[in-house]
Amino acid sequence: MRFSFYIAWRYAFSKSKSKAINIITAIASVGIVVSAMAMFVVLSVFSGLRTFSLSFTNELDPELKVFSEKGKSFEISQEQIRALQTSGLFEGIAKVVEDRLLFTFHEKQTVAFVKGVDERYNEVSAFEDKVEYGRWVEPESNDAVVGLGISYLFSMGLFDVDNAFEVVAMKPGKGVINNPEDAFIRKHLTPVGIYILGNEDLDDKYVFTTLELARELLSLSENEITNLELKLANGVSEKAAIAKIKEVLGESFIVKNRIQLNDGLYRMLNTENAVTYLILLLVVIIALFTLIGALIMIILEKQANIKTLSHLGVNLQRLRKIFLYQGMIISALGGLLGVMLGVIVVLLQQHFVFIMIREGFPYPIEFNFMNVILVLVSIFILGFIAAYIASSRVNKSYLQKV
Known part of the structure; x- marks a missing residue:
């Protein structure tokens, strides 16, 4: 050789x-x-x-997101939240309510996701830092943070109280409706912030509000949410975290990480x-x-x-x-x-x-x-x-x- x-x-x-x-x-x-x-x-x-x-x-999606297998929403108690918090596996836990709704402004309209978040959302996501203009939503208010795309579409300014920024949702129920207006829930929102991600699709996707307002729009009870978002503590494996979630909430839940949320x-x-x-x-x-x-x-x-x-x-x-x-x-x-x-x-x-x-x-x-x-x-x-x-x-x- x-x-x-x-x-x-x-x-x-x-x-x-x-x-x-x-x-x-x-x-x-x-x-x-x-x-x-x-x-x-x-x-x-x-x-x-x-x-x-x-x-x-990654700016929008949490490390882990919990869904119900049986429907859009599920109930979660304070005891269950406390059990997850005291496990030491999670750095942040936020309750979220989101669904597609109709938004109108100045006779213009678009369909986007309303995303109601609680006061602990900033522990799960640093999304609040993406608000380039204005501020984040305050608790117990009708505040809304919109994407740059929605702001451009509506030609919308911040803190506009003279023009109605309205969200429209269908009321749940059965039977005949005599007055078409009775079939809808309408809420006036106050645009207080504009977020910018630099992606056209995502800048058109969400309108952030408080958790209570989103529950009211979707006719959910006080303990109902559509998903739970979690951030892992340092050094914690996804496998251990998912096992703990299923232990506390039960097996009838789907837990997805960022890759699974964006598998396409x-x-x-x-x-x-x-x-x-x-x-x-x-x-x-x-x-x-x-x-x-x-x-x-x-x-x-x-x-x-x-x-x-x-x-x-x-x-x-x-x-x-x-x-x-x-x-x-x-x-x-x-x-x-x-x-x-x-x-x-x-x-x-x-x-x-x-x-x-x-x-x-x-x-x-x-x-x-x-x-x-x-x-x-x-x-x-x-x-x-x-x-x-x-x-x-x-x-x-x-x-x-x-």
Whole structure:
């Protein structure tokens, strides 16, 4: 192995007598470097976009969210809340009531989610910090915090008491309705804050109110909620927390984490990442075809050396390994150099921001060590395959010819 590797190392760094072979080898080496660099940079961009996309949902979604299996709402007692609080597994627990309702303002209307939260909501989510204009809702009030999209749609200002910002909900019940107005619950809200997430869908999605107001709109009793949102204490596993929730509330409840709450988004991001990786892998394979051609030409050029080594007693397997190692050296060094250049590009974008989506908003990119491993492993494996294909040109019939 040492003998074959030594000869391969000499061949890899020595110039050929043929300028054409030198040019083709240089092209193959540059192709590997560029393709490795491109793969790492693009994967880093997708890592940044993934983190950027998930940051929106992480602002809204808690670490754990509890739903009822049997209906939209369920009752929870203070004893159950206290049992969860004293377990030491949770840093925050908030009661929430949410559903889709109709909102009207200045003869304009839209359907959005009303989200009634209690005074402990800030222990579960830092969403209050996303209120860019105005303030958060106060207890026992008709305050409302709307998204930037709803504010634009309604041309709505804050603390507007002259124009009615109204929410409309259907009254539950059976039987014939004589007066259509009796079928609805209407409440006037006071817009006191506007939140901005930077995502059009999420900025149009929610209107935050107090828990009591949301219960009144949805005709729920004092202890009824639609879901329970929880934040885990440091070092607590999801498995232990979920087990405690089911122990306190019962088995007829669904507990979801952030990934399960956004499973469609996670599937889409994973699919996009996989497709992008496969496309980049194809680019690397095309670059390695040049390496195969270069190695075959080197084998043809080294006929006299191969004949001499064969006469000196070097067997076929060792001769083949010379060119196998040479191909692996070229691909490995090219992959390492490409990844190093890619890391430099990623770090420069992170720290100095050369590319912007808009003013004050840098293009998201993220250095991820797993991307380094993925690119290097891909280059090493494909480089080995390419070198093996080329080195197989050294066979018994070839030795007989030389």
